[in-house]
Amino acid sequence: MKRGIILFLSVCLTVLIGSNVISAYGKEPEVSQDEIADKLIRFHVLANSDSEEDQALKLKVRDVVLEYASPLLKDAKDINESREILNKNNDKIINIAKSVIKENGYSYDVQAALEYENFPVKTYGNITLPSGKYEAYRILIGNAEGRNWWCVMFPPLCFVDVTKGDVSKVETEKEMKTVLTEEEYNSVDNTKSNKGKKNDIKFKFKITEVIDKVLK
Known part of the structure; x- marks a missing residue:
């Protein structure tokens, strides 16, 4: 008798999980990395090396550059306007970065440009961007062999409490949804x-509890 009940529950479990998978695919169309990348500009600052001093210098350069760029970019109407602003101010940004480096006792060269690069999966607050090619404004300090700091420059997420290291989910969602569709943002x-995974786990645990009760 118990064996028959267990078999019945197993069949039900298989059918329900299959239905959930089909339903999930129906509700959430797959979004390609290209669709997201076409709407964003990333910002990366690469340190000379991974030494403690070079990493600290990288953050100082980041702070001063963002302090300068924030009022210029925060009201950009679209990605094209952001590109124009960055290209127009590129020499100024390089000079600002060089000044910070010199003030801190270093003589590293600085390069900066808008370019396309392949990036691994990266997380900034509640935003995780898939690996792939993105447009990015990159500042290279010295040999640029150290860890980089990054954020999203368009839409302007870099300017949300960046110096405190805090990333506001509310502000992030608001800004990202100005350029991404609901499906792309999700x-x-x-x-x-992660919600679907958590619900799936809870569902499986519930079925397991039922089977355990039957066996007892």
Whole structure:
């Protein structure tokens, strides 16, 4: 008798999980990395090396550059306007970075430009961007062989409490949804992408509890 009940529950479990998978695919269309990348500009600052001093210098350069760039970019109407602003101010930004480096007792060269690069999976607050090619404004300090700091420059997420190291989910969602569709945003919001997994685990645990009760 118990064996028959267990077999019945197993069949039900298989059918329900299959239905959930089909339903999930139906509700959440797959979003490609290209679709997201076309709407963003990333910002990366690469340190000369991974030494403690070079990493600290990288953050000082970041802070001063963002302090300068924030009022210029915060009201940009679209990604093209952001590109124009960055290209127009590129020499100024390089000089600002060099000044910070010199003030801190170093003589590293600085390069900066808008370019396309391949990046691994990266997380910034609740945003996780898939690996792939993105447009990025990159500042290279010295040999640029150290760890980099990054954020999203368009839409302007870099300017949300950056010096405190805090990333506001509310502000992030507001800014990202100005350029991404609901499906695209959900695909990069790591707080939402994990919900399905958690619910699936709870569902499996519940079925397991029922089977255990039957066996007892």
